[in-house]
Amino acid sequence: MSKIINGLKYSETHEWVKIEGDIAIIGVTDYAQKEMGDITYVDMPDAGEVVEKEEEFGALESVKASSDLFSPVSGTVVERNDALEDAPELVNEDPYGNWIIKVQMRNPAELDELMDAEGYRDMIGE
Amino acid sequence: MEENLKKTCLWEKHVALGAKMSPFAGFDMPIQYSSIILEHNAVREKVGMFDVSHMGEIFVIGPDAESFVNHIFTNEIRGFEAGKVLYGMMCREDGGVVDDLLVYREFEPEHFLLVVNAANIDKDFQWIMSQTDGYDVKVVNESEKWGQIAVQGPEAEEIVTRVLGLEEASALTFYTYCESSWKGERMVLSRTGYTGEDGFEIYTSPEGIIEIWDILIREGVVPCGLGCRDTLRFEAGLPLYGDELADNITPVMAGLGMFCKLEKEFIGRDVLVKQKAEGVKEKLVGLEVLDKAIPRAGYDVLDPEGKKVGVVTTGYHSITLDKSICFAFVETSQAALGNSLQVQIRKKVFPAVVIKKRFYQTKYRK
Known part of the structure; x- marks a missing residue:
């Protein structure tokens, strides 16, 4: 059974969002990392790049395959988790402790369209 | 799950082990x-085992068996003693590869075993049958009657001899086999594999294969899935039918000319000559991408000016070599070792260089 954390927001494409003021901290869920298997590369945008809700902002690469990352919110990247450059496996080890990007939100109302923990648990059917 | 999927004799074991x-x-x-990483490393460093019971076993028997197999197979099978295993291909008249396979020269005269890819069993059998005119041979597809386990890695010999009691394994060199038995059933014990490591492929009845699997699991041999089978064979520079070989790809394009003996007659020979x-328009090459980004099958290969000159067939961040590498078909003019190219990975383009396809120094017991 996959770990799901109460208080976070979740997208249908298995990203989680933690809100700190107008900053959205974005990572992938435990379910997603388990489905991917060993993650070997995280393709992340640079600070300053603009991301759009539900549009691709990067990718996770496992040994076997590549899986696009979709932004749960629109805004500007303020920070990327450079630790994942050299240690992408951190996403497997602790998917909620290792965020991928921080985004300054342009339209925080978009958060309302995301699921809460219970909604996400229902979606993945666990 | 898809309907009508077949199951190997070890299917229940995989499910019980919680395999994906x-x-x-x-x-x-x-x-x-x-x-995949743990299983891959087990094979490179110690030993791992694979269920390869899905592979096909086709027997060719009869007075003309040798000349017939030599007619449909690209490699030269004459002049070898019983117990020899040969790798090669079956080609169509136009040189396209029907399948790549192993041919076993059996100890019983006029008997050959052809081990073929699971995806091609029916196609191969029909192809072989369609070529038998004028040859006194019987062709029998026994794929369903045989199970197969591959035990691969530097400790494979120790496991096969000590744990399974198959001491005859020690005398085998790479690409030879011997006859053995398991609980009274015929066993083919072959020093072959698809990983770049020393190892054995063991063929016997499905019941025997289940027993052997259980013994090896109890011994702590790491069960390995098709995920690492692909990463291992890829690092060793070995092609996979469907990726690097196909009906419209010839052995010359795939760089497998050394397994085609052009001085003898075989189907497709004239095209290969x-x-x-x-020369051919496109050739299979190895590429190293000079970045951590990973080239995947289907990605475009570009020349330094950005013009498309090829496509990736298999690519990984190599587990053993810790670099991003791939096989790609590229225009022959771009195929020289050391040539600078680029690979388009999602929105970005990364520099790449042509390197030898055998990325990993294989460790066979010659």
């Missing part, structure tokens, strides 16, 4: 049990 299962070649097969003399 996925369709492959019409079978419901284990992709990984724990982690012509291709070798005149």
